[in-house]
Amino acid sequence: MKIIYELCDICGTCVAVCPVDAITVSEFKVEIDNDICTDCLNCLKVCPAKAIEEGE
Amino acid sequence: MVKDRYDIVVIGAGPAGSVAARYAAENGASVLMLERDREPGIPVRCAEGVSHNGIAPFIDIDKRWIASQIDIAKLTSPNGESAFMYNNGVGYVLERRIFDTALCELAAKHGARLITKADALDLIKENDKITGVKYRYMGETREVKCDIVIAADGTESRVGRWAGINTTVALRDIDTCVQYTLAGLDLKKEICEFYFGNEVSPGGYVWIFPKSDSTANVGIGIAGHLSHEKGPKEYLDKFVARRFPDATITYTMYGGVPTAATLKEIVKDNFMIVGDAARQVNPITGGGIVQGMIAGRIAGKVAAEAVKKGKFDAKFLKKYRKEWDKTLGNTQKVMHSMKEKFLFMTDERFNNLVGYCQKIPSDKFSLKALFTEAVKGDPKLMLDVAKSFVVSKIKLK
Known part of the structure; x- marks a missing residue:
């Protein structure tokens, strides 16, 4: 999964639905670890800002 | 140190x-x-909406963090009918x-x-x-x-x-939300509003929480598993364009609410x-x-x-x-089963529900009164509610 940083609001909704703990969030940035990610697309589906797309 | x-x-x-x-x-x-x-x-x-009774045990009410006091809740069904509730106690929109x-x-x-x-x-x-x-x-x-x-x-x-x-x-147990703080409105600041229906907000609702006579938090939450095709922002933009075409957005926020x-x-x-x-x-x-x-x-x-x-x-x-x-x-568990029923409610049933609200004298309004009224017109609803209790194996106090 890939984050579109221009759209991301760092709200953390993606983290709550990630079943494998592949997403980290700090005050300034959300990051997805694609080595852990299983491409389940949960984060992409719930992201209210539509800031996640497929790909690495 | x-x-x-x-x-x-x-x-x-x-x-x-x-x-x-x-x-x-x-x-x-x-x-x-x-x-x-x-x-x-x-x-x-x-x-930022809370009830007075909810927060009063924790902190002395201070107008420094209260934007407005809410006395009335207005519910609007998909067919545009509204019901007013007066009896839920004072509420606040916070800062x-x-x-x-x-x-x-x-x-x-x-x-x-x-x-x-x-x-x-x-x-x-x-x-x-x-x-x-x-x-x-x-x-x-x-x-x-x-x-x-x-x-x-x-x-x-x-x-x-x-x-x-x-x-x-689970996706169905999170609401994906967008909210604007809008300025340039003409509102009654003591009324908060809720809009329901599958066209307006599938599996959730739109809210208007006034912060003054001219500003409000206007937001939407939709069920996570229903947001893939069209996201909350698209639904909210449509609502705002219709209801507040001349408003200015002073703050945009995104977020998720576990349900x-x-x-x-x-x-x-x-x-x-x-x-x-x-x-x-x-x-x-x-x-x-x-x-x-x-x-x-x-x-x-x-x-x-x-x-x-x-x-x-x-x-x-x-x-x-x-x-x-x-x-x-335990109450939350019952509410969760009941929410499952809301997720599958048709617009017609939302219309009915607001209709039942209208039948209850506004000063007598309570969830219990609503269910009593609703069950009269919609026996299946009783079945749904009963199932929620059975599934949760507990009683709502």
Whole structure:
């Protein structure tokens, strides 16, 4: 999964639905670890800002 | 001076965390709160609505953090019919930024310490036992030791996962939300509004919470599993274009609201989890401020008692679970089953529901009165509600 940083609001909704703990969030940035990610697309589906797309 | 050891470390200084810190400190424990952002309450990710009765037990009402007082709730069904409710007690639209800071000040008054810009990185474990927190502060990695960690790190909670608790929420159990603060409106600031229906907001609702006669939080939450094709922003933009075509947006915020039952596990050895992080949110309204504060109070008191007795194992800390279930957890379970029914409601049934509301004298309104009225016209609804109770195997008080 890939984050579109221009759209991301760092709200953390993606983290709550990630079943494998592949997403980290700090005050300034959300990051997805694609080595852990299983491409389940949960984060992409719930992201209210539509800031996640497929790909690495 | 910040010490390198406290009895209790609370991660997250929102309402749940700061209330937990306050009650733990008040009951004799040494407490440190770690807040990731530069001040508590920001960035605001909240519609900011609460009831007077919900917050009054925790803090003296202060107009510094109240934007407006709400006396009337207006519900609008898909066919445009509205019902007014007067009888739910006074409500407020808060200024969360100031409110959250006020709660931290109260915790500080009782002896708790707070560090802002302190980003928790991991739990420290020794022989699998949680013994502290590693955090980042001003570019420096620090460690603080403690007997109990209380995780209050919100919807995005990762701390629970570090402790080995499964905090993952199913797509259907999270509402994906967008909210604008709008200016240039012409409103009655004592009326909050709710709009329902599958065209307006599938599996959720649109809210208007006035902050003054000309400004309001206008937002939407839609069920996570229904948001793939069209996201909440598209629904909200459509609503705002129709209702407030000339409004100016002064603030845009995104966020997720868990609408699940409370997590199966909320304690571990040396560990507790509270608030949105523990999914202690009303699954029907999405309200989590008061729920979090109530959970925080229970957790804080139990943690302080644990410190006094030197008992930090899950077996002792389960007192928090027991007390929570008795206070709100069991009710939340029933609400969660009922929410499942709302997810499948057709627009026609929403129309009926608002119709039933209209039949109840506005000063007699209660959820019980609504169900009584609704059941008369819609026996299947009774069946649905009954099923919720059976599924949850408990009674709603």
